[in-house]
Amino acid sequence: MQAIDITRTAAPKQKPVDQNQLGFGVYYTDHMFLMNYDAGEGWHNPRIVPYAPISLEPAAMCFHYGQEVFEGMKAYCGTDGKIRLFRPEQNLARLNLSNDRLCIPLIDEAFALEAIKALVRTDADWIPTLDGTSLYIRPFIFATEPHVGVHPARSLLFCIILSPVGAYYPEGLDPVKIYVETQYVRSVRGGMGFTKAGGNYAASLKAQDEATKQGFSQVLWLDGIERKYIEEVGTMNVFFVVGDEVITPSLQGSILGGITRKSCIELLKSWGLRVAERQFSVDELLAASKNGTLKEAFGSGTAAVISPIGQLKCGDEVITVGGGKIGALSQRLYDTLTGIQWGKTEDTFGWTIVVE
Ligand SMILES: *Cc1c(COP(=O)(O)O)cnc(C)c1O
Numbered sequence: 001m002q003a004i005d006i007t008r009t010a011a012p013k014q015k016p017v018d019q020n021q022l023g024f025g026v027y028y029t030d031h032m033f034l035m036n037y038d039a040g041e042g043w044h045n046p047r048i049v050p051y052a053p054i055s056l057e058p059a060a061m062c063f064h065y066g067q068e069v070f071e072g073m074k075a076y077c078g079t080d081g082k083i084r085l086f087r088p089e090q091n092l093a094r095l096n097l098s099n100d101r102l103c104i105p106l107i108d109e110a111f112a113l114e115a116i117k118a119l120v121r122t123d124a125d126w127i128p129t130l131d132g133t134s135l136y137i138r139p140f141i142f143a144t145e146p147h148v149g150v151h152p153a154r155s156l157l158f159c160i161i162l163s164p165v166g167a168y169y170p171e172g173l174d175p176v177k178i179y180v181e182t183q184y185v186r187s188v189r190g191g192m193g194f195t196k197a198g199g200n201y202a203a204s205l206k207a208q209d210e211a212t213k214q215g216f217s218q219v220l221w222l223d224g225i226e227r228k229y230i231e232e233v234g235t236m237n238v239f240f241v242v243g244d245e246v247i248t249p250s251l252q253g254s255i256l257g258g259i260t261r262k263s264c265i266e267l268l269k270s271w272g273l274r275v276a277e278r279q280f281s282v283d284e285l286l287a288a289s290k291n292g293t294l295k296e297a298f299g300s301g302t303a304a305v306i307s308p309i310g311q312l313k314c315g316d317e318v319i320t321v322g323g324g325k326i327g328a329l330s331q332r333l334y335d336t337l338t339g340i341q342w343g344k345t346e347d348t349f350g351w352t353i354v355v356e
Pocket of ligand 1: 072196232234235236237256257258259260261300301302303
């Protein structure tokens with residue numbers, strides 16, 4: 001494995017004093033990881049350097065053709081003082097899935113995990129300790145080759161930055177209001193909806209903007225072809241508890257395969273519940289709401305872990321789920337996942353790794 005060269009900053013930044021006011025993605029640590037790719041050389045020169053602006057040519061292809069992918073994960077400081085990562089190998093496997101779809105040279109997943117650990121160790125004193133806080137880890141890869149012409153870039157940069165983030169729910173899990181988007185679509189099968197590519201988010205801004213103006217916190221996307229089947233919610237996968245079954249849309253190419261989603265499915269099954277990964281239409285959702293079998297709805301993702309859904313607006317219909325309160329299963333999933341992540345609950349699945 002290549003050695004990672006470390007250059008420590010001579011001017012450490014002032015760390016945020018109040019861990020209640022961290023927010024999300026506001027502060028960045030003292031260091032970042034960089035590694036270059038050049039055709040003929042492969043990935044080379046892995047290094048940890050002071051966090052600083054990156055200089056690129058205006059013709060750098062990422063600016064023009066959007067060849068960029070990213071990941072999102074966290075390091076958690078446990079109640080036992082240990083630093084844990086949650087299923088990081090899954091994030092790196094997904095990064096390569098995204099790389100492959102966008103013609104970005106694959107990375108060595110084991111090496112990338114070592115890079116993440118080395119960076120987290122370097123900035124370990126930035127990991128917040130207040131209950132519910134964590135260190136968000138953002139790996140990303142983008143095309144740097146200066147060339148105004150469409151082709152897979154021959155030079156790219158792999159970068160990892162870290163951001164101390166606040167508790168997502170400082171006042172307990174509050175159900176959100178969701179807008180079912182019937183005009184815009186995020187992705188279609190055959191596109192790149194299953195990847196974490198920046199371009200997917202550019203495509204989502206307009207709908208999110210309009211939903212925000214109408215007082216909703218997130219958009220629920222429908223399939224791009226029939227506008228009938230539920231796909232996912234903003235930056236989260238989505239689950240519905242209907243009768244004694246838990247339903248989540250199957251991954252058919254247009255939906256991001258969340259690691260929180262996967263973990264929820266595995267937990268629910270381990271608890272003896274029936275989980276169906278299948279197509280689920282808005283009509284079915286509305287019918288379940290009307291006949292009283294819709295018990296819970298929630299989103300799943302790294303940032304919020306579980307986000308209970310209290311209300312959905314679809315066209316002229318507004319449905320309330322679980323009386324606008326968090327459901328028992330949503331709460332149990334949240335408690336179990338966060339328990340494992342912060343080392344409060346025994347990790348019987350072997351999902352966490354300790355950074356030493
Ligand atoms: C990252 C992401 C998710 C959630 O994935 P996790 O691995 O659970 O964090 C869901 N949907 C989209 C569009 C995403 O980008």
